[in-house]
Amino acid sequence: MLKELTVNTPHEGFVEITSQVAEIVRQSRGEKNLCQVFVPHTTAGVTINENADPDVVKDMLLALNHIVPKLAYQHGEGNSRAHVKASMVGSSVSVPIINGTLHLGTWQGIYFCEFDGPRKRKVYVTIL
Amino acid sequence: MLKELTVNTPHEGFVEITSQVAEIVRQSRGEKNLCQVFVPHTTAGVTINENADPDVVKDMLLALNHIVPKLAYQHGEGNSRAHVKASMVGSSVSVPIINGTLHLGTWQGIYFCEFDGPRKRKVYVTIL
Amino acid sequence: MLKELTVNTPHEGFVEITSQVAEIVRQSRGEKNLCQVFVPHTTAGVTINENADPDVVKDMLLALNHIVPKLAYQHGEGNSRAHVKASMVGSSVSVPIINGTLHLGTWQGIYFCEFDGPRKRKVYVTIL
Numbered sequence: 001m002l003k004e005l006t007v008n009t010p011h012e013g014f015v016e017i018t019s020q021v022a023e024i025v026r027q028s029r030g031e032k033n034l035c036q037v038f039v040p041h042t043t044a045g046v047t048i049n050e051n052a053d054p055d056v057v058k059d060m061l062l063a064l065n066h067i068v069p070k071l072a073y074q075h076g077e078g079n080s081r082a083h084v085k086a087s088m089v090g091s092s093v094s095v096p097i098i099n100g101t102l103h104l105g106t107w108q109g110i111y112f113c114e115f116d117g118p119r120k121r122k123v124y125v126t127i128l
Numbered sequence: 129m130l131k132e133l134t135v136n137t138p139h140e141g142f143v144e145i146t147s148q149v150a151e152i153v154r155q156s157r158g159e160k161n162l163c164q165v166f167v168p169h170t171t172a173g174v175t176i177n178e179n180a181d182p183d184v185v186k187d188m189l190l191a192l193n194h195i196v197p198k199l200a201y202q203h204g205e206g207n208s209r210a211h212v213k214a215s216m217v218g219s220s221v222s223v224p225i226i227n228g229t230l231h232l233g234t235w236q237g238i239y240f241c242e243f244d245g246p247r248k249r250k251v252y253v254t255i256l
Numbered sequence: 257m258l259k260e261l262t263v264n265t266p267h268e269g270f271v272e273i274t275s276q277v278a279e280i281v282r283q284s285r286g287e288k289n290l291c292q293v294f295v296p297h298t299t300a301g302v303t304i305n306e307n308a309d310p311d312v313v314k315d316m317l318l319a320l321n322h323i324v325p326k327l328a329y330q331h332g333e334g335n336s337r338a339h340v341k342a343s344m345v346g347s348s349v350s351v352p353i354i355n356g357t358l359h360l361g362t363w364q365g366i367y368f369c370e371f372d373g374p375r376k377r378k379v380y381v382t383i384l
């Protein structure tokens with residue numbers, strides 16, 4: 001069973017989507033053992049990290065912008081660094097489900113990672 | 129149900145395997161909700177990124193070669209940078225399946241990432 | 257079906273958990289097609305890499321410490337670099353299961369990646 005979310009993103013940044021994903025899990029029928037969150041874009045990704053202090057994801061973006069260098073890239077659209085960041089964080093995360101709810105750690109949240117916005121983005125949520 | 133693919137790789141580079149994976153999904157019987165693509169090697173990985181402009185994956189390799197430094201590594205085989213790149217892109221990707229076909233985004237392709245070739249490599253495809 | 261492992265970690269380092277995960281797979285009942293290993297922490301991760309030469313994971317840690325820069329991070333706890341490394345390696349890995357056993361490559365092992373220890377950590381293992 002696949003459900004689709006829409007995420008409106010800023011220029012660049014991490015948008016938390018934990019509650020929307022949790023709601024899809026809650027409303028899902030039948031067997032529920034694992035939830036996959038998939039991003040069908042190539043200049044965005046998804047990651048799990050701390051959601052208690054909002055500075056953590058800002059620091060992550062700061063670090064990624066230092067890690068991925070400005071080079072003589074060939075891709076004509078000029079957003080190669082966004083493509084690199086997307087593959088570094090990855091296009092999907094999966095979270096175990098226990099008693100019908102996402103079994104995340106205490107400080108974990110699910111973040112849509114925008115590296116080339118602002119855009120209207122999609123996220124696919126699959127329950128297994 | 130697991131199927132195995134063979135990929136012949138260049139010295140270093142990203143080899144698209146989307147059509148081979150899609151064909152396995154198409155021929156698979158029974159329930160099909162998610163497709164996992166797994167690389168059973170430690171100096172190669174798999175990622176999802178743009179397949180419209182072939183320059184994108186070349187730019188990604190260029191970036192990774194700048195990001196992963198040449199250091200005084202201890203591993204005797206001399207390919208520690210390949211191992212680091214493998215863990216950075218990851219050993220598997222998973223893609224939702226809808227109506228019996230891979231539900232990738234418009235610009236997404238699945239790439240085998242060779243960091244220590246040329247080699248004859250294997251890929252495991254599991255349908256859930 | 258989810259099982260929980262406990263991992264006692266050093267200050268920073270990769271702890272192999274392959275045999276514990278394999279044992280959970282072995283004892284599991286019912287259908288077994290894929291094993292997901294999930295880390296419910298935000299300054300630790302999990303990756304698959306070579307377990308023949310223990311220098312490989314030491315080299316990986318050396319590289320990650322060079323790749324993730326010391327910057328003017330805002331997060332008050334002072335461990336932002338650990339959060340960045342966690343998202344770079346990722347919070348889960350998945351391994352195909354064939355004939356009831358983990359179908360890893362010859363040189364592959366599953367590693368808990370501690371970036372902010374020493375700690376008593378948890379790992380969730382889900383069989384699908």
